[in-house]
Amino acid sequence: MHIVVCIKQVPDSAQIRVHPVTNTIMRQGVPTIINPYDLFALEEAMRLRDEFGGRVTVLCMGPPMAEDALRRALGLGADQAVLITDRRFAGSDTLATSFALATALETLGKEHPIDIVFTGKQTIDGDTAQVGPGIACRLELNQLTYVAAIDSLDKAKGEIVARRRAEGGVQVLKSKLPCLITMLEGANTLRRGSVQDMLRAARAKVTVWSAEDAGVGDLLKCGLRGSPTVVKKVFAPQPREEPAEMVAVEGKTPAQIGDAILDLVFARQPKLEAELTA
Amino acid sequence: MANPPTKPAAGRAGMKKELPEHFKAYRHVWVYVEVERGRVHPVSWELMGEGRKLADKLGVELAAVVLGAKSPELKQVVRQTYHYGADICYICEDATLAEYRNQPYTRALTDLVNTHKPEILLLGATTLGRDLAGSVATTLKTGLTADSTELDVDDEKSLAATRPTFGGTLLCTIHTLNFRPQMATVRPRVMAMPEPDTTRSGRMVWHTLGMNEADIVTKVLDFVADAASNKANxxxxxxxxxxxxxxxxxxxxxxxxxxxxxxxxxxxxxxxxxxxxxxxxxxxxxxxxxxxxxxxxxxxxxxxxxxxxxxxxxxxxxxxxxxxxxxxxxxxxxxxxxxxxxxxxxxxxxxxxxxxxxxxxxx
The missing domain is CATH 3.40.50.1220 (TPP-binding domain)
Structure with a gap:
């Protein structure tokens, strides 16, 4: 089995700061992590590899420093890592990103045909959940999103049964390989990398591909030029026109503060008081 | 090409919009109405309310898209789309659409878009809507903005979709300038639920899917409904x-x-x-x-x-x-x-x- 996990390096969201005047992201010194949702995908891929044999390749598109994320994935137990990095990918929206990744996957598949592509359900910086379906669509892979569990895999028949989170319940789906699976959070528990894997990762070579190496022929489909969406402005929302009424707390006991809040709540929402006391 | 290729890409946001000729015929606002097991997801009605405002601002019609297997419930949904503001309801009834699956749903919605050419297509940002929107936008090679928190049309009649960016630390407004339809998803409860007007009516347009069950790889073996008691509402x-x-x-x-x-x-x-x-x-x-x-x-x-x-x-x-x-x-x-x-x-x-x-x- 050849399983490829697409991962993204993202800034640790807890530490993102916005410049108060310029409204730009202050990236300096913000640590990067593997998108947390992708770790569930990586673990599931490694679990299948351990059961059925084969290899797990991690694929990442990003700046050269994204090599750190791939090395970390190798340390957790992935077998091979490929970084596609090219200035001409800069500014890609989800359509252009899925084009670059799908092309790289095709190139990877020529060497060892791919059975399953995994991604996380979404990233924590973009939060779109669009790149996974985009890749599946371009490569005509059977698409299984929001997968909470893989019930069974029949390698000989090329069949897979998975549980997909839907609205109000879980769909049990039977599909065929090759497929693309986006993994839901909490689907598994990430292993701790073994000492051997850590040592191997430190020495391992991460394959670095330019657009051409990845097989991208049409550069008009990459980066800003290949992105149908355009960000027209980035801004911080304005405070509400009517400022908040601040409840005086100075010199009051907690009980008095509690009563004061309650009186103001009911003064503004008389219907609510009637409903609660009905 | 209108622009020399040496022009810096960063200038695109201010670039004058020149919609390619073949996209100029794209008109009207569409909302995909999510029906699962006979029930409409409330986000679809919330989107109809928002879609109505956009359509009125553009001076065009609002259409609902309903996909599913033939059933009395589906007919009822069609009537409801008019109550929630639709002028047209595109309906595709097919046994293969009985339960949501990416392949036939992508095909149905993509075919409908290619046939009737809407300028705006809105979907709920549910597990279904996001699964479907990603495939449809990629098939059509158009722009898709996820989790929009505000929708508007600007002076050039372009959809302005605002959403949080950089992990939710700022807001950004996104446009799809040179492609159609302009697609966006919106999460449940972001838009207000409109009041239905039961006196409203509209016209129905049928669409035939033309797929056989044998063409569809993925099969639904079971649906396990969530236990009602332990879910936060x-x-x-x-x-x-x-x-x-x-x-x-x-x-x-x-x-x-x-x-x-x-x-x-x-x-x-x-x-x-x-x-x-x-x-x-x-x-x-x-x-x-x-x-x-x-x-x-x-x-x-x-x-x-x-x-x-x-x-x-x-x-x-x-x-x-x-x-x-x-x-x-x-x-x-x-x-x-x-x-x-x-x-x-x-x-x-x-x-x-x-x-x-x-x-x-x-x-």
Missing amino acids: LAYADIVVAGGMGLQNPQNFELVKRLAATLGGEYGCSRPVVQKGWMPAERQIGQTGNTIRPKLYIAAGISGAIQHRVGVEGSDLIVAINTDPNAKIFEFAHLGIVADALTVLPALTDAFARRLGVRALAS
Whole structure:
């Protein structure tokens, strides 16, 4: 089995700061992590590899420093890592990103045909959940999103049964390989990398591909030029026109503060008081 | 080419829009109406309300798209689309559409778009809507904006979709300039539920899918409905109490739960609390969690990041408790209390219990 996990390096969201005047992201010194949702995908891929044999390749598109994320994935137990990095990918929206990744996957598949592509359900910086379906669509892979569990895999028949989170319940789906699976959070528990894997990762070579190496022929489909969406402005929302009424707390006991809040709540929402006391 | 290739790409945002000739015929606003097991997801009606406004602003028609297997419920849904503002309802009835599957649904929606050419296509940002929208946008090679929190059309009749960006620290407005349709998804409860007008009617346009079950790879073996009892119903709760990192440890969330229970409401938390593992993801309030529109929202020890703000702004009354007088949450709260939530929450719980208890006895 050849399983490829697409991962993204993202800034640790807890530490993102916005410049108060310029409204730009202050990236300096913000640590990067593997998108947390992708770790569930990586673990599931490694679990299948351990059961059925084969290899797990991690694929990442990003700046050269994204090599750190791939090395970390190798340390957790992935077998091979490929970084596609090219200035001409800069500014890609989800359509252009899925084009670059799908092309790289095709190139990877020529060497060892791919059975399953995994991604996380979404990233924590973009939060779109669009790149996974985009890749599946371009490569005509059977698409299984929001997968909470893989019930069974029949390698000989090329069949897979998975549980997909839907609205109000879980769909049990039977599909065929090759497929693309986006993994839901909490689907598994990430292993701790073994000492051997850590040592191997430190020495391992991460394959670095330019657009051409990845097989991208049409550069008009990459980066800003290949992105149908355009960000027209980035801004911080304005405070509400009517400022908040601040409840005086100075010199009051907690009980008095509690009563004061309650009186103001009911003064503004008389219907609510009637409903609660009905 | 109109622009020399050497022109810096960064100038695109200010680039004059020149819609290619073949896209100029694309007109009207569409909403995909999500029907699963005979039931319409409420987000679809919320989108119809928003779609109606956009269509009126553009001076075009609003259309609903209904996909599913032939059933009396589906016919009822078609009538409802008119009540919620549709002028046209495109309907595709096919046995292969009985339950949601990516392949036939992508085919049906893509074919409908290619045949009837809408300028705007909106979908709910549900597990179904996001699965479908990603495939349809990629097939059509057009732009798709996820989780929009505000939709508008600008002077050039271009869809302006605003959403949080950079992990919810800022907002951005996204346009799809040179491609059609302009696609966007919106999360449940972000837009207000419109009042249905049962006197409205519209016209129905049929579409034939032309797929056989044998063409479809993925089969639905089973659907396991969620147990109703253990699910948080934050999105539709009338009263919500939530805690943030200001509560300092997981044990202190008992204070949040107690106030919520006293008021007969639901409890929730901010994103960092979920990331810390103090509360399950289903309790998260904000852009990537639940969007809420309660009559009363009490936020305790929550700083009020943009990703949180967009998830609670539809609340009738926002009460914020925070020790930091400069916390962002006071920029959009209606009532503010600069104090320690650990002291105020129990006091408020007691105050409500006394007042409600006394009233209850008196009546």
